[in-house]
Amino acid sequence: MKVYLIAGEPSGDKLGAALMEGLAQLDPMTEFQGVGGPLMEAEGMTSLFPMEELSVMGIAEVLPKLRGLFRRRDETVEDIIGSGADVVVTIDSPDFCLRVLKKLRSFSMVPTVHYVAPSVWAWRSKRTDKMVGIVDHVLALLPFEPPYMERAGLACDFVGHPVVAEPLADIGDAADFRRAHNLGDAPVVLALPGSRRGEVSRLSDVFGESLRKLAVKQPNIRVVVPAAAPVAVLVRQHVKNWPGDPIVLDPRGMPQDLALSEKRAAFAAADVALAASGTVSLELAANAVPMVIAYDMNWMSRKLIAALLKVDTVTLVNLVSETRTVPEFLGDACKPDDIARALHLVLNAGAERSAQAVAAEITMERLGRGDEAPGFRAAKVVARVAKGSV
Template identity: 60%
Template sequence: MTRFFLIAGEPSGDALGAALMAGLKQLDPDVQFSGVGGPLMQAEGLTSLFPMDELSVMGLAEVLPKYRALMRRINQCATQVLSDKPDALITIDSPDFSLRVAKRVKAASSIRTVHYVAPTVWAWRAGRARKMARVIDQVLALFPFEPPYMQAEGMRCDFVGHPVVSQPVASPDEAAAFRAQHGIAPETKLILALPGSRLGEVGRLAPVFGESLRPVLARHPSARVVLPAAGPVAGAVADLVASWPGNPILLDPRDNPNALTEKRAAFVAADLALAASGTVSLELAAAQTPMVIAYDMSWLSRQIIGRMMKIDTVTLVNIVTNQRVVPEYLGEACKPDRIAAALLDLLDNPDARAAQLAAEAETMRLLGQGDQPPGLRAARAVLDGLT
């Protein structure tokens, strides 16, 4: 009988953990689980040691008041792992918490440690891989170019695919139904606006996005803007877009049980997207939607991160394909006139659109689309690591 102790600290990790658990059960029906996880992992058979929400803390200001409580949970997890003696401890993202547990476990045992989601050492803070190698035996990577960075520090690293390739994508019929529902004719340009999911970034980007769309709508006056809002910031988004041109359509998840389905349909229905930097670029790639990426932050953050960055693009489609077909406007370049010019070029230039669509399709292929689901691939890698 194989036993695993898993730790996830946030919703994205809960989803990865649940898919991994499902894969492990498929390959080993007698497998047993313990650890910390959210509702998705619990649905796969995990009884969480304590609520996962206690670990979903981001930012120095938020962590400090909860520091002692988090340290107690770190020690509690490590003590439980040492007591359970599982075949492996599997930590899922949340490195600040996870790696502290792994450190304590490794200091007192030879229990195998697996970390799911490689640190982005290819982008910044390369020394993280060396530190991680002291306490982690195996890494499960989401991107195909990550294993060499981990292997160079002595860890086994398996590329298992990105979860985006397993997420549902709306059908053409669903996209057409979305347009019909909102009175958007098939020939009308539909532009997605995605200014982020955190209050700070939405507050910073929404005014820039609105002004960027003004020249686009002046040239294409019949175009419609659709804005799928993230639940935690939907109220703020509604206020911020009130002054936008074109009477944008806000998809508000707070009172709509079908919000996720609508969002997926909107992604496929759209002709173009203006999006904040992040994994949303992969969702757009999966939907075959051309995009312009824009992002800004405080002056101090710009200076610090700018000095630490090792790459010349932050857009994952550009990084995965090693191309630069998705235009991005970051920091001081995040200006409405420049963003508007890029949006208009994508709307009016078939060659630019074709180049992006080809890169998006290649991105999905490289991330594992058409292969076994990432959760099953991760499960195979974990079990293989035990032999």
């Protein structure tokens, strides 16, 4: 079986790698081609072009890069046609992926799967209209998503979230991490300002000031910043003046397994996290790390999205657990004073911390912890679609 995959950001790269591993388990002769990052390349795919070119988020941020994205779209469609693929799997990044599928459908009826249902439950409910006729099947990460897709006329399976299958560090790993970085018994704050350059640039000053205000109340905090490789240099530049003697975990030049192992150990050693909104909240919940979520965007994007938002929280832990235990500060509310106050409450033992622990357990159970690995579940659906049985 020949499978063409497209991923446009680190979270999609993770999904793609797990899917590829599952497909290889089903059929070791499976051939892969497409666009992806280091994790997908480690599973046997050479990316058509650097995945980072597609890591653009926000309406205002996308507009200046449209010409280049259209060029990459055309190159990708041509590559798919030439690949002889039995199925095309696009992974998240809908602004790019759906453009590829729309143009592809003009030339080919190869079966298509879109991995990650669009969050129509949150905003832009008409996004499914763009998928009808060009997407044959949708793979959902969240258990409440299939009905939204099916109402729009799209076949959909909930396959679980890959975070439930990722290995976790243990107490010994956490202790080793603390020793290696001379952390002693200091409260460790994870700071995760995002994996895109725009996110890091916008959030770093707010994160730094929030941590500075937290350090007034708890001067012994230490800050650990796991950086994504594409933004590691930028992260180092921004955290120089942060409090807590920041330790940047830079994966560049490290073997992939070693970099991931160090990141997992950091999560295990952490007492609290300050994170940008996104799938990282699920990683933190999987590792039982209490958190505060903060996010801001370009002014125009912020106003447009705020007007369209249909839910009162965007934090996935809150949504999946059907609680509101994780404090979040978005857009105009992304203020250091409030963020620092929430961090202080969550860092110290109390009702807020206990409530987050319960919500994390519920979230992991509902996302499929203990069931068949999500990547393998997704692979079975992709193989079925490739054979013409949607």
